[in-house]
Amino acid sequence: MFKKILIANRGEIALRVIRTCREMGIKTVAVYSTADQDSLHVRFADEAVCIGPAPSSESYLKMVNIIAAAEITNADAIHPGYGFLSENARFSKLCQDHDIKFIGASPEMINRMGDKANAKSTMIAAGVPCVPGSEGVIKDFAQCEKLAIETGYPVMLKASAGGGGKGMRAVWKAEDLKDAWDSARHESKAAFGNDDMYMEKLIEEPRHIEIQIVGDSYGKACHLSERDCSVQRRHQKLTEETPSPFMTDELREAMGKAAVAAAEYIKYEGAGTVEFLVDKHRNFYFMEMNTRIQVEHPITEEVVDYDLIREQISVAAGIPISGRNYYPKLHSIECRINAEDPFANFRPAAGKITSFHAPGGHGVRLDTHVYAGYTIPPNYDSMIAKLICTAQTREEAIGKMKRALDEFIIEGIKTTIPFHRQLMDHPDYVAGNYTTKFMEDFVIEKTV
Known part of the structure; x- marks a missing residue:
């Protein structure tokens, strides 16, 4: 097992990886830009290294700086999180060249699945349904x-x-x-x-449903069922849930089988998702494969009681997976809380948080790196928190999410909390009747 892992990322995902590493007894190294010196991931890591100024191109995307930080701290592995360098074949290869384990896909795998046209031809060969x-x-x-x-x-x-x-x-x-x-x-x-x-x-009335998979270095793969990511704005996910209200047992079995076949065909190692478009007749088609952990991974963790970050680390260390598939026992919904003004066309709203109160209670999870007094820099993605609510049924999960959103207070900046609160009351959402086109007709009502 690794002795020290450098997290080549920032914000909530860096903090998420640090937490699991600490539980596993693994030391951590945070890297940060000058804009992120007050972020919680810097505070909670065992060590922290500044890798450059605020622009991503000069810090979180600066491969040579990250490798140098790993070498001077004697880190034997790098976890890339999501975004930034997580699906960069050159960075994966650079880690190999410096004898540092990249906790993610190999350069060959990233190249093979990162190019969408190439990925599609590979999936056709694997017998996976394609559009x-x-x-x-x-x-x-x-x-x-x-x-x-x-x-x-x-x-x-x-x-x-x-x-x-x-x-x-x-x-x-x-x-x-x-x-x-x-x-x-x-x-x-x-x-x-x-x-x-x-x-x-073009698939009409499509739903965006992804299957979470994990593969080990011995050619074995398993799936952890689906996540419905259909509520999107400009192809960016806003909220996700599992199980999908559109799913049947037969469809789940077929999609899970296809995702595992895809992973085993390419001998995939690590956590990843096989993403599908599903039409109104429940025909499903391969869309793409993400060779990294996803933003929305917590809802899967909540319904199957499974730490995906721990599994990523274990697989990277050469430990085989059990090989069994996992199915949801509960219902979980995630709302992405962004520093944006939903009443002004979701305009970014960086600035200082003057007041912060996190929701709590049974079945409520909040993944965030922000706090009262924290200044959100304008240089990065606007997501500042993920609110995850889990319950026995979908109806209960929605009720829990409503309560948690009402309890969630962030002042000093605009956030998407009011949008999500209205979403939870929308009759079509409540009925599970939504597609990737849902937001085209969604009208956000101005609140006092």
Whole structure:
């Protein structure tokens, strides 16, 4: 087992990893930018190293600084969390080259699954259902036109190197295809330095349902059931739950089996998710694979009583998994609390927190790195907390979430707490009747 782990991340996920390491008797090293010197992850780690100024490009994305921090503190492993360098093949390789264990996917695995077109062809070979469309990168617009006719409108153009909704265009009729092709490629080139595109059939009334998997270094994989991530805004998740209100036992079994087949086919090591689009007829199609821990992993932990960070560390240390699959015993919902103004088109709202009261009670979990007096820097993602409520049933979990949101006080900045409180009362959400298009018709009512 590792003696010391450096966490190459910040905020709540860094604090989350530190907690499990402490329970396992493993020393921790926090890294931080000058903007994060007062963050709780810096305070609770055994050691902390400043790796640069506020911009991510000069700190949390500065690979040489992170490797140097690991070497001077004698860390024998690096946990990347999510975001930043967690799915960066070059960083994974750099860790290998410096004899530091990267607690995540190998460079080969990240390259194989990080490119969405390549990932799709791999999943087809593994026998996993995929959305009809191109089998790889589209070479030119002529091929794009031909594929759109063969696939049938509506279609979705996607950047092969994409993420976060960038380089994606829905096309409903042939006359709009050329403009969509040009604008998607331009956006993808600007965002990722790569304008390769692929095409898929646009799934109508889709739900975004992911399966949590864990694989070990011996070729064995298991799943921990699903998470429904369909409530999204601009392709960014707002809230997640497990089990999905749309799921049946038969669908869960089929999707779980497909996810394990995918993981074992590529000999995946570590925690990851296989993400699917599910149509209104409960047909499911592979969308992408995330080769890292997810923001929403706590809800899975709550319903199956399983520490995913501990398992990541154990697998990275060469310990085999049990191989059995896990199924939800309870119902859990996560609300992502962002420093944003939901009444002003979710405008970012960095600043100083003047008052902070965390909700508590049975079945309430709060993952956060902020506190009263903490100043939220404007340099990073706006998520400042994750509120997780778990109960015997979905109805009880929603009731618990309402109470916890009412109890959650953050003053000095705007947050998305009022939005989530309204969401918990929305009749379609309460009925479990939502898709990835849900937010398009959601009207946030201004409160006094």
